[in-house]
Amino acid sequence: MRVSVTPETGEVLPGEVPTDQVLTGEVLTDRRGHVGLIVLNRPKAINALTHGMVRQIAAALDAWEHDDSVATVVITGAGERGLCAGGDIVAIHRAATSGDPRAAEDFWRDEYHLNARIARYPKPYVALMDGIVMGGGVGVSAHGGVRIVTERTRLAMPETAIGFVPDVGGTYLLSRAPGELGTHLALTADSVGAGDALLCGLADHFVPADRLAALLDDLAVLDVPAALARHTADAPVAVLAEHRGWIDDCYGAPTAEAIVERLLAVGVVEAKETAERITAKSPTAVKVTLASVRRARELGTLEDVLAQEYRVSCEALRNPDVAEGIRAQVIDKDRTPHWQPAALQDVDAATVERHFAPLGDREL
Numbered sequence: 001m002r003v004s005v006t007p008e009t010g011e012v013l014p015g016e017v018p019t020d021q022v023l024t025g026e027v028l029t030d031r032r033g034h035v036g037l038i039v040l041n042r043p044k045a046i047n048a049l050t051h052g053m054v055r056q057i058a059a060a061l062d063a064w065e066h067d068d069s070v071a072t073v074v075i076t077g078a079g080e081r082g083l084c085a086g087g088d089i090v091a092i093h094r095a096a097t098s099g100d101p102r103a104a105e106d107f108w109r110d111e112y113h114l115n116a117r118i119a120r121y122p123k124p125y126v127a128l129m130d131g132i133v134m135g136g137g138v139g140v141s142a143h144g145g146v147r148i149v150t151e152r153t154r155l156a157m158p159e160t161a162i163g164f165v166p167d168v169g170g171t172y173l174l175s176r177a178p179g180e181l182g183t184h185l186a187l188t189a190d191s192v193g194a195g196d197a198l199l200c201g202l203a204d205h206f207v208p209a210d211r212l213a214a215l216l217d218d219l220a221v222l223d224v225p226a227a228l229a230r231h232t233a234d235a236p237v238a239v240l241a242e243h244r245g246w247i248d249d250c251y252g253a254p255t256a257e258a259i260v261e262r263l264l265a266v267g268v269v270e271a272k273e274t275a276e277r278i279t280a281k282s283p284t285a286v287k288v289t290l291a292s293v294r295r296a297r298e299l300g301t302l303e304d305v306l307a308q309e310y311r312v313s314c315e316a317l318r319n320p321d322v323a324e325g326i327r328a329q330v331i332d333k334d335r336t337p338h339w340q341p342a343a344l345q346d347v348d349a350a351t352v353e354r355h356f357a358p359l360g361d362r363e364l
Contacts, residue, residue: 025041025056026040026041026042026050026052026053026056027039027040027041027053027056027057027060028041028078029056029060031069031070032074032216032217032219032220033219033220033221034069034070034071034072034220034221035070035071035072035073035074035216035219035220036060036064036067036070036072036073036074037073037074037075037076037216038057038060038073038074038075038076039075039076039077039078040053040075040076040077040078040083040084040140041078042078043077043078043079043080043081044079045085045088046077046079046081046082046084046085046131046132047077047078047079047082047083047084047085047137048084048085048086048087048088048089048136049084049086049087049088049111049136049137049140050088050091051088051091051103051106051107051110051111054107054110054111054114055110057075057114057140058110058113058114058117060073061073061114061117061118061121064123065121065122065123070123071123071124071223072123072124072125072126072219072223072224073121073123073124073125073126074126074127074128074216074219075125075126075127075128075140075141075144076128076130076212076216077128077130077131077137080131081131081132082130082131082132082133082134082137082152082154083127083128083129083130083131083132083133083137083141084132084133084134084136084137084140084141085132085134085135085137086134086135086136086137086158087107087111087135087136087168089162089326089330090326090330090331091103091104091107092104092164092317092322092326093322093323093326093327093330093331095317096317096322096323096326097323101314101317101318104313104317105313105314105317105362108167108310108313108314109310109364111136111139111168112139112167112168112169112306112309112310112364113364114139114140115139115140115143115168115169115302115306116143116169116302116303116306118139118140118143118144119143119144119169119302121144121145124145124146124224125144125145125146126144126145126146126148126219126224127140127141127142127144127146127147127148128148128212128216129141129142129147129148129149129150129153129155129197129203130148130149130150130152130153130209130212131150131152131153131154132154133153133154133155133156134154134155134156134157134158134191135156135157135158135159135167135168135170136168138155138156138157138168138170138173138202139167139168139169139170140168142155142169142173142202142203143169143173143302146204146205146224146228147202147203147204147205148203148204148205148206148207148212148215149193149194149197149198149203149205149206149207149235150194150206150207150208150209150212151193151194151208151209151236152209153193153194153197153203154191154192154193155191155192155193155196155197155202155203156185156189156190156191156192157170157174157185157186157189158189158191159189159285159289160186160187160188160189160281160282160285160286160289161189161281161282161325161329162282162322162325162326162329162330163282163284163285163316163319163320163321163322163323163324163325163326163337163339164282164285164313164316164322164325165285165288165289165292165309165312165313165316165355166186166289166292166293166309167309167310167312167313168309169302169305169306169309170186170309171186171289171292171293171296171305171308171309172296172299172302172305172306173200173201173202174186174200174293174296175293175294175296175297175305176201176297177200177201177202178199178200178201178244179244179247179248180247180248180250180251180252181199181200181240181244181247182200182293183251183290183293183294184240184247184251184274185200186289186290186292186293187251187256187259187278187281187286187289187290188274188277188278188281189277189281190277192239192240193236193239194206194235194236195235195236195237195238195239195241196238196239196240196241198235198238199238199240199241200240205228205232206232206233206234206235206236207228207231207232207233208231208233211231211233214230214231215227215228215230215231218230218231243268243270246263246266246268246270246271249262249266250262250263250266250271255290256278256283256286256287256290256344257344257345259278259290260275260278260279260344263275263278279344282321282325282337282339283339283341283342283343283344283346283347284319284321284339284340284341284347284351284352285316285319285321285325286344287344287347287351287352288312288316288352288355291352291355291356292308292309292312292355295308295356296308306364307363307364308356310359310363310364311355311356311357311358311359311363311364312355312356314359314362315354315355315357316355320340321337321339321340324337324338324339324340325337325339
């Protein structure tokens with residue numbers, strides 16, 4: 001939902017202020033009938049999450065959990081571009097280049113705890129996944145009980161493009177997508193629209209974007225099923241559905257190198273293009289991501305997977321590819337990262353395994 005400064009579209013205005021209403025800052029909270037509304041409020045950064053924002057979201061959930069006047073929580077984003085573009089990766093870059101990872105590790109610790117809290121929240125948690133929803137944005141939405149996409153949704157776990165590995169419970173979600181669709185999205189960092197988000201189990205309902213404001217109004221006075229019944233519609237076609245054959249076959253190969261070989265050999269133009277996208281990503285990140293998704297399938301709970309992701313993230317921060325990937329994509333924007341090592345076959349098994357080593361008293 002594109003939030004503007006009007007009562008109809010979701011952002012709070014000065015006036016008669018309830019004690020739990022926050023009118024300024026990076027996270028706005030408001031009460032609409034029996035809805036507790038969370039608005040991510042960094043529109044110039046597509047609402048990218050800071051550590052402070054994570055803490056503010058958690059505080060709102062704490063306040064509303066035992067408040068009988070709040071029946072439903074809704075999260076949305078301010079501005080014209082999307083719910084949330086991810087975490088504040090410029091801050092991650094500072095941590096990666098400073099030699100002091102503690103700020104990033106502390107951020108991830110609180111963020112991953114928030115992801116688990118959203119998944120277990122005892123009241124309906126409705127995420128309006130309009131526009132860009134990537135990385136950390138997936139973490140604060142796709143673990144919710146009611147996940148709504150629109151025709152403007154572009155959803156992705158784009159981490160391999162910056163030398164990082166899907167986190168915020170992303171490997172849990174992707175590992176449980178049908179067939180090998182989750183592996184495909186994890187390795188390529190591709191974004192998908194509403195139809196594919198629904199196909200992959202990353203969303204539950206399609207609502208046209210121009211109905212979101214009315215949906216929020218109805219959620220304020222109706223229960224969630226009744227409100228949804230008024231506004232859901234048929235979703236766009238899932239593009240990935242027609243490619244399931246080669247996706248499931250190629251990503252079933254035992255190694256990242258073998259996956260690329262199958263993609264190049266299968267004789268499908270889209271598969272060849274996919275191989276090229278994967279080999280442009282950080283080779284270390286690709287191999288660790290493949291291992292992360294496959295191990296996540298064997299882990300029982302979201303919390304177990306988040307604990308694994310925390311180990312992986314902490315180790316990945318020490319990899320030069322994270323700083324280099326963020327430099328190339330976000331800071332200098334030359335789009336020409338120089339990965340170390342530069343090829344999949346040069347990433348050895350010990351390097352991959354190191355990302356899964358226990359952290360001792362630093363465990364999540």
